[in-house]
Amino acid sequence: MYNVEEMKQTILDAAKVANDKVRGQFESAFKAIYRDNAVPREIEKELKIKLHKIEKPEDINYVHATAGFYIILTDLDIGNNKCTLRHDDTMVAIYRGECNKVKRRVQSHLFNKQYKAEYKQRESIYCAKIEHGGKDFHEQYWPACLKIGNGESGLNIDEDFKENNWYVLVHNMRKSSQAVRVQAELAFDNVFGKPLASRDKT
Template identity: 40%
Template sequence: MPPYDIGAMKASLHDAQEEALRNIRNQFSEFMRGLSDGEMTIASLSRNRLVNGRYLNTYEDLTSVYSSPGLYIICTTFPMEDNECTFGLHDGLRAIYRGECATVMRRLESHLFNVRYCSGYDNRKAEKLDSGGKFSEPYYGACMKIDPGVSGINIDQGEYANHSWAVVVLKMFRSSSALRKQAELAFDDLFGKPAASRE
């Protein structure tokens, strides 16, 4: 009876996973390259069934954003030093952050309407626990940092309210975080990492 080699098995599994992730990343690269070769407007991008683009001027605008798993790209006219990311929309908005999440709309709320997100989270938690239910919603405490010392912003307040904001979402229903991370890497490879993506 021939012996088995755990080390060789682990190496084989690792190689197979690396190849699969590389293929996934390449698929995302091709898709994003195709998007960027076209008209880069919210309207034209949203015509693709795998993309959701929205302008975010008010808190209520979040309700029209895709809420399931995906890659999201936050674009703005707000100037940010050292932002070498080349992903931009035709109306002058440029990517300053990209991320992946299982609940895109809620994650965008934490990044862009941070005060409302924090109070809303506490209220949702209290209501659920007070009614005897279990509360399993993740808390997004680490958020986009335009100022390296401040986690999360409020685009409806202060200097941020004087600028335009939009989000482009690549819809990835039923995807895992590992798969969405390949989309992040593909985005960075193509356009450069946005300055506020500080992970």
């Protein structure tokens, strides 16, 4: 007949093989792109990777909007950060993440006040439409954001960290799934070490 426990294990084993393969591909790519643990000054266009210097809220508008994998780098000393990926020697990766809406997710990390205000604005507009037969508001909200030390969740770098430099490195992964992007996170950690401010349990 059939054994459901064996069937379950068969699926788990197959998923592990697939995850290992995808993670291995990311590891090889990261090693090739970021030789000597450094972000290259020029990145080949076909790789769909962009490095953005972030200084003011408006800079977020140039960040890739849909699905992707992103890395936040800064010259701010946040303590015992073992991640080895750097840019221009002084910038070190302190956070890496994945999301289906990278631009807004990065905004939530670096300009948290603006993110919260704009989220509430979008929500109120949708609520007004609902009263006239519109659709419910289903946009994801991110309460857990980049945290430094024992500080609050979410930074406002234009207010509190003006003296420091901030960059966001974005891998465009449009049409990917979260399962794929999570393997990118794990591969990054395996190659460069997990950034100190990335506190997820992966």
